[in-house]
Amino acid sequence: MPIVERKQVIPGDVIARGDHRYGPFVEKVGDDYIALRIGLAEVGADGVKLNPLTGPYLPRADDEVIGKVVDMNGFGWVVDINSCFDGFLPASFVFGREFSPATHDLSSKFRVGDIIGARIESFERSRDPQLSIRGQGYGKMDSGELVKISPTKVPRLIGRRGAMINMISERTGCDVRVGQNGVVVVNGQPEATTKAVTAVQMVEKEAHAADLAAKVEQYLGSGGDGN
Amino acid sequence: MSMKKNYVVETIRKAQMMDMLEKGKRLDGRALDEPRKLTIETGIIQKANGSARVSLGNSQVIAGVKIATGVPFPDTPDKGLLVVNAEILPLASPYAEPGPPSEEAIELARVVDRGIRESEMVDLTKLCLVEGKSVVTTFVDCNIMNVDGNLFDATSYAVVAALRTSKMKKYKVEGDKAVSTDEVVPVPIERTPISVTMARLGGAVIVDPDAEEEAMMDMRITITTDDDGNICASQKGEASTISPELVLKAADTSIQVGRAIRSQMVEATR
DSSP: OOOOOOOEOOTTTTEESSSSOOOEEEEEEEEEEEOOEEEEEEEEETTEEESSSSSSBOTTTTTTEEEEEEEEETTTEEEEBBSEEEEEEHHHHHHHHTTOOOOGGGGOOOOTEEEEEEEEOOOOOTTOEEOOOOOOTTTOOOEEEEEEGGGGGHHHHOOGGGGHHHHHHHHHHOOOEEEESSSSEEESSSHHHHHHHHHHHHHHHHHTTTHHHHHHHHHHHSSSSOO | OOOOOOOOOOOHHHHHHHHHHTTTTTTTSTTTOOOOEEEEEEEEOSSSSEEEEEETTHHHHHHHEEEEEOOTTTTOSOOOEEEEEEOOOOOGGGTTTTTSHHHHHHHHHHHHHHHHHHHHHHHHGGGEETTEEEEEEEEEEEEEEEEESSSHHHHHHHHHHHTTEEEEEEEETTTEEEEEEEEEEOOOOOOOOOEEEEEEEEEEEEEEOHHHHHHOOOEEEEEEOOOOOOOOEEEESSSSOOOOOHHHHHHHHHHHHHHHHHHHHHHHHH
């Protein structure tokens, strides 16, 4: 891990001064870069960055999310994406351009309560995020165990280039799907699933630990190496 | 922005629950007849005659008792007044809204009130001061602080705990007027009713459903029993049905589970 100076900040703290680029949760006031959240701030080549320790999922275009269908109307599905915003999946994205509310039955595709993998198609502040299921691996998930973790811990769960999540899925033999919104679906043999779920929860609980990967590896290794 | 009306349970989560129920277990690891952890604190509001804060799992309720004098109802001139009310605070749940009480909140207050009233927990005849003119009035107000299913039982326990620890001024009668004295006495408690709410999911009956289980249940039944194991009140909810065999089973369960909870209640309000 490259050495970047990280410091804990609370809202209102000055993270840095001068001329930098800066990301979300940071505001520039005069010459000062002010933190807007509780989190770990770092000043590096990418400018001033703040990783919040808590918070809801804020949708971003092209994020992969896992959501729950909570409502249906003539034009599409309302999807709970574990955020302060509800996602909307337009029926025309599913049935194609020739979609018409008169000829197509929305409930033949997704029903209220279904879990779907989707991509954030677009999100502007003035409108709810639009979802799309175009592409491979998106759409309804028929089985699996659901786990919810804090969305701020998702990068930890995925790890550097997917190292952590690959380790969990290889060691347990489970298929682990992670949404950027903190929803995880684990598919596999019952015992392996329990193990993978525990590992995911462990990552969330100990996200701050420096030797997290080693701890998870040790846990997964114990009790017979599930190939 | 769309408004969330009700908690929608995930289809795969329900399938998983039904699988586990066949093995006699629940999603959160409890046995079918195992209620969540119950904590009872009393005397939390200084200015009230009695009060209690009860947590049942993550459901939390605060109850307060106010005792005064008033005029009895014309049909019960020799009985004191006992009124239980409940309100779900908007902060308690993402699905609770401010404004007039919802249907659920009204049902909650009625079911809790009925359990206390029909068990004759408080001897209302002892609360009569001057027949037809002056009686002791007891108002129990409940605020739901957090919603995680089974508010019926959490609220009922809070009311029972608050009433059991309530103190009131002793009144004496001068002519046909009631005058309060400095002496402080407990409320005349005769029994300790305990309500047990169960939910039916498929062929299984589970005790103390949490919010998720309530979202997937077919129907719900609340049975209140007293110290001697007599059933004194019950209420069925939701659209689905229940077979007579399961009702009898539920009644037995409510007596058994109620017994354990009653001893905890008596211990906490001694």
